Amino acid sequence: MTSSRLSTGGRIDRSTVLKMTFDGRSIVGHPGDTLASALLANDENVIARSFKYHRARGIYTAGVEEPNALVQLRYGARTEPNTPATTVMAYEGLEAFGQNAWPNVRLDVGVVNQLLSPFMSAGFYYKTFVGPFKGTGFWMLCEKIIRQAAGMGRGVTLDDPDTYEKVNAFCDVLVIGSGPAGLSAALAAGRAGAKVILVEQDSTLGGSLLSAPVGGDGDAWLDKMKAELTAMDNVQILTRSTVFGAYEQNVYGVIERVWDHVLAPPAHQPRQRYWQIRTKQAVMATGAIERNMVFGGNDKPGVMLASAARTYVNRFAVLPGRRVVVATNNDSAYAAALDLANAGSSVTLVDARTQVPEKLLDSLKASGVKVLLGHGVLTAKGRGGVSAATVTTISPDGRATGTARHIPCDLLAVSGGWSPVVHLWSQRGNKPVFNSAKACFVPVNSAIETMKCAGASMAADGSVVAVAQGFSAGATAAIDVKAKNSSGDAPIAPKVSHGDDWGRDLLSINTITDDNGKTRGKAFIDLQHDIKQSDIDLAYREGYVSVEHLKRYTTTGMATDQGKLSNFNALSQMAMLQGVPISDVGTTVFRPPYTPIALGAIVGREHGTHFRPTRLTPLHDWHVNNGAIVSEAGAWMRPQYYPERGEGLREAYIREASHVRKHVGMIDVSTLGKIAVQGPDSAEFLNRVYVNGWKMLPVGRLRYGVMLREDGIVMDDGATARLGEHDYFMSTTTANAAKVLALGEHLLQTAWKDLKVHLTTITDQWAVIAVAGPKSRDLLGAVSSGADLSRDALPNNHFVHGEIAGVTVRIHRMSYSGELAYEVYIPSGFGHHVWDALISAGVPYNLCPYGTEAMGALRIEKGHVAGPELDGRTTMKDLGLEGLASGKKPFVGSVLRNRPVLIHQSRPCLVGLEIEGDQGAQAGSLLYLDTGPTEGHGEGWVSSATYSPALGKNIALSLLQNGPERLGETIRVVNFVGGTRQRAKVVSPHFFDPSGVRQND
Amino acid sequence: MLRIKCPICGLRDETEFTYGADAIVRRPDMDETNPQDWLNYVFYRDDPKGPHKEYWHHVQGCRQWLVLERNTLSHEIGACRLAREVPK
């Protein structure tokens, strides 16, 4: 038994001892503990160091609102930084480390940051950008120190070893929260026969009831409710599950922490499950979060929310302090004072109010609690942790009116009122309204037809009202979804201790100051981001008055806790400074997620190759089995080269490209986009989308065409064959297939509705093999039958049907490599079969497969443009394709391509470069005058580069200002990334066989 | 997270669609030569806060272009029609 653990009580299983470590020290706990309760039970009081000032911080809360006790949980690839110890269930083997400290949280060198604190006030980071130190060495030094010292936990770069899954769920009524209101709502809806999902973020149902002493009426009530709910088949209960987001169409995002309460998930089990729940109605019973008060030293270890202190005593049987000062401005802290006193602490209760009901005072008197009315805590004293509270009489606005005196204590439990958890309601685009009697923002229950709010999230007047509200919300939701049965009578509310109506008689004081209205020492508003009251004051003086500006300038409320504790105090301070009611200041916008969620859970299984399908051609297996190195081209995997005997990429592609020009090669080009264009108006359609004319193309012919975007920029190019009267076969580049199809469909369905044309993607229906080289006609002639491939019968841009190895194929004569070449179109299922037949028949012709790298070298030698040139910025004129455009007809982009900026003289245009020296150029290099500075963006850039086996030179395609007029000029090629400079001669982009003798053979 | 009621396929998940921008703009006739008309069509858009009509493309379904009424403020979805059935 550890020192702070009470010998009896608590909702923990004492029969099992869990061994854990914190900062390498052993601690023990029991099932039912959180890491925070176990740390307190083991007298671990300093858990983390703060974000900016490295101040020692302890455990402040018992829930998701925790700003201070952030730990590095687990280790290795499962390391989780910034995890609130209050939300981690204890498990055997748990390892956690204190955060943001070196060497550790007890002895932290970074504490010197406190000395720098005058330089780290509101907006400090922005201020380093301007002023006298801007751009100086001093600034650089500050920047480095601040970046290193300020911060949270350390992230991991290792792959997440766990799996996650997604669930789509549907229900009639989603109930969020399982306190008295939520359970009552689920009961009403469940009894009526509605399909209910009840979601609770805690490990067990009960909400606020779990913080009451064990064995009370709340326990009996909870057992009865659980029994009735679990007996209903139409009610599904999710615990350890957080509704983090509320979205349009009544969709709710939920993360279920399936196996986070153990060391590692069991085999084949997901760590977390992401539920997308579509419901018809929702009941928000999310409760309320207690607020702290603002006074000097209110961040020290030993300062804690009063409700949290009560939770630790009652739920976890841990005594968080022996000598306790409870500071409050409302009734709720009386329950905490009473339960702490009954557990053995000596308690002084300091109430800002001067009038308190006798009944409350009487209950404390019997347990020996001393009460000081009209008092407040001005400062928390102590090094490392609280050792005393400075207490003084105060005025109704929180100013000291008397002499302060020290009350020794090791726990200072504070309650500054409560904030309803309105997040999910507000995420739907609604602004909560201010309830001045209870000093909090509440939802407007009628604002969302399909979402009802109940209980403490509506600032209900205690449990009796919460139960009534919850039951009514559940019953009404059931009627709204047309559930068949009656909800029956509402349950009688549990008798819980007095003080659960925190809103009654609350005195709205959040800050305790000296008689001049100044807080004493460091008084924090946002504990996690180290924002002091004085930072808010400074921001106000500097003109950051709007709450959204205040938030961003000071970063208050922007830490991982999203200001669950601090937002209200920041707003009320701003209201005070402006001299307006807090309702006029308003709240910032609430956005998902309510609490931090693991991205892995959102990703689910859709990562790596499951993120996007990998597309394989029908010939893929052959490539892999024959040693091809495959590379990604968009979603496709394509053979890049086929190395022989230890060849690298360079040797292989040079060999392959040379081979094509000498003998015959073949390459899998099945990835080309293919679209069937069919219907009586197909020719008109083609005539509009391509820049060149299509009306005269006869059946049996094909034609190269270029397409523009609507704005006049080149989009794509490719060949289209006319298979029949109303039947065209369009090919696109691999990359643009989807874009071309979508644009065509858009035009036909929105603007050209009168055209009778249908487009069908047939990319996957056809395998395509390009056969290129001087021997290609001989090879195809030998392997095929029924097709006359002779020069006269099948000139360029013609196609013919034939048969290869029993398969009917279509043979297009066209060349990309500049050699005599054909494209063989084969139904996909027979692609491999025909490829095999070609390989066998190719032996006497010295046939060799080649990859995309050699294809690239061949097309650069010919000056053909491809993806790097069609980069979404270039015009036809830039690329030397201007001559293709018809002047006789309008086409997509035909007007806007003539915008002045697109026809300007100085635009970079396509030229070739012959690189001097042995090294090739890098694509992306910039071009400069040979003599002159290499400054600015240069006069152009290298788009594609290769070694040309045909020329025996390193060559490149590039876009150069006034390029075609500069042939013969020597320019400088600078690669700033690789740090190389080269010289090159500007030449025509048609490096090899410019007159096309070879391809027309 | 939206679900869109495609007139062909029924209620389908947002992930099956791609967004196609403003459905209010009208493409000029093919023989229009005034650059301003084309600039208006290609570049100029209103950015309404509230009800709006947008093109959505059911790429993973029937591949029809749809005109969907959507409130840009509340994300509320109204009628969904085939673009080809929406009068010019």
Ligand SMILES: [Zn+2]
């Ligand atoms: Zn559809």
